[in-house]
Amino acid sequence: MCEFSFTESRRKVVDFSEYILLNEITFLSQSPGLRDRTWIVSQPFSRYLWYTIIGSLFLLSTIVYGIRRTIIKCQTQSYTTIMMYIYAISLQKSTNLIKKDKRSSLRIIYGVWMFTTLILSNSYGSSFYSILTIPEYDLPIDTAMDIYDISLNHRKTLIVRERSASWWQFVHSNPSNQIYYQIGKHLNQSKIRMKTFLKEFMPKLNVPNSPYVVIANRIVLEIHRIQFATRNLHIGNDNIGLDFMGYIMHRRSPLVLPFDMM
Incomplete structure (x- = not known):
């Protein structure tokens, strides 16, 4: 051979x-x-996606807080200036422009967040329903x-x-x-x-x-x-x-x- x-x-x-x-x-x-179902609520999304959602929520909350604080500050300054100065009319116009621009930014941020939340909630609901319906085994x-x-x-x-x-x-x-x-x-x-x-x-x-x-x-x-x-x-x-x-x-x-x- x-x-x-x-x-x-x-x-x-x-x-x-x-x-x-x-x-x-x-x-x-x-x-x-049968696989561990202790944290079944978090299983539809991966760990990295949960981290991304939490980080995005924290970042958006910080941005919204900063914009809202700027609007309140502008309002306080405008009212004080009207009471103290003769040029209240001109100052009030500039304040309205600032308020309008800031509030438009808030609406855009809220709209994007609500649209993203709608997509994530539908995806989470379908995945969670499939996990409850079909048990996963090792x-x-x-x-x-x-x-x-x-x-x-x-x-x-x-x-x-x-x-x-x-x-x-x-x-x-x-x-x-x-x-x-x-x-x-x-x-x-x-x-x-x-x-x-x-x-x-x-x-x-x-x-x-x-x-x-x-x-x-x-x-x-x-x-x-x-x-x-x-x-x-x-x-x-x-x-x-x-x-x-x-x-x-x-x-x-x-x-x-x-x-x-x-």
Whole structure:
């Protein structure tokens, strides 16, 4: 078995076949639960949008306060000037111009704010209604990348039966295989050893909000989930890698048909 290139002349003599080895990984965890609804009132908008709304409200309030204070100040000065000076008529005209300009600015600011509030309130109402109607659940652990992320951030604990084929494959993997190596590193750091699946792991998986994820054979996981699980458990399955193996032999060889059927 080796790398082999095809030419037209070789096709007449040599038969080439290949089969694929799938490195599957199967894992069992608790079914995803309902997301926290403590602050459900704030969930329709993101955190940054809430910060923007609060900051805009504070800025507009400051601007409106400054404009209103200027109008009151102009009014006080105009009344005092009318009482004290002979040129009250001319001064009153200038004061009216100032008041008219300031009040136009206030109307524009109020109009923009009310229009923005109308859009935000409609968007908030529709999002909040959808959240109340359709409950949100945590994402399930379904792919190999989910297992890889768990091994990085340690939000859950991965467990593999000690001395099993999967355990050796992860713990003694080459650093060049990033996913295998990181999972093996996580297994060594957790220092949790499981020798018998049923007696040691199923009780841990049946507790509320179990932080454990077990990696084992799919048939074994299915049997234990059906017979011994007292809570809703979720099985995920994914392929970590593909290994291609090819072989060449004489076209009339009796081994061609058996190898092609593998």
